[in-house]
Amino acid sequence: MEKINFINNSEPDISAENLNLMQTNVDEAKIDRTPSTAFSGNLNDIKTTSFIYASGSTINIPRKGYSFYITTIALRNDFIYQEAKRVTNSMAAMETFERQCFNGTWTDWKQTNIPIVTTTEFKTGKIIDGKVEYGKLINLGNLPNASTKNVPHGINNFTTACNITKIEGFAQGDNTSCFPLPYSSPSGLTSCIGIIITNSNISVVTGNDRSSLTGHVTLYYTKNN
DSSP, rough: OOOOOOSHHHHHHHHHHHHHHHHHHHHHHHHOOOSSSSESSGGGGOOSSEEEEOOOOOOOSSSSOEEEEEEEEEEEEEEEEEEEEEESSOOOOOOEEEEETTTTEEEEOEESOOOOTTOOEEEEEEEEETEEEEEEEEEEEOOOSEEEEEOOOOTHHHHHHHHEEEEEEEEOOOSSSSSEEEETTTGGGGOOOOEESSEEEEEEESBBBTOOOEEEEEEEEEOOO
């Protein structure tokens, strides 16, 4: 760390060089240069600002069996923020979590980047009326020809066990047309595309031939239990 000298009790020159040096000194003072060896202890015991590589056996790691880069920012030993990024050779597989120690008590890890895989339930990261919000992406395949197509969503007793918070989707064809789902057409009722959710299925209703379009719908919901 380089020292900035004060002359005759005056302030140093406010130059770009001195400002950069001040910032560097602040950054260096904050960061604990932890040795680059794998950590396998308890993350709750890290109470200073630091960056470590945590092995999959580390206690209080977001996912057991996976290694993480852990960044810790500590105001003091009972007010601490931690971020964890999963170590992986694929950016698509990288997961990011965060938590905090508030007045000495650690919160649960919260995932901040949400990987979405078709037909796999995921947490959106939102809390609605005290309940965790979930989502599920469903592939509808080709839309029906002036009829109704039922696509299973795989959520047990969906309309009774869950509260729907949002439905969003799209249908697209030969790169010249794309429709939101559900779709309300200014051309009339037969041109609309309806989406109905039942306990077992997503029902796609069309008034004319929409079989050239393929669609996806994401259901968002909270659970009653």
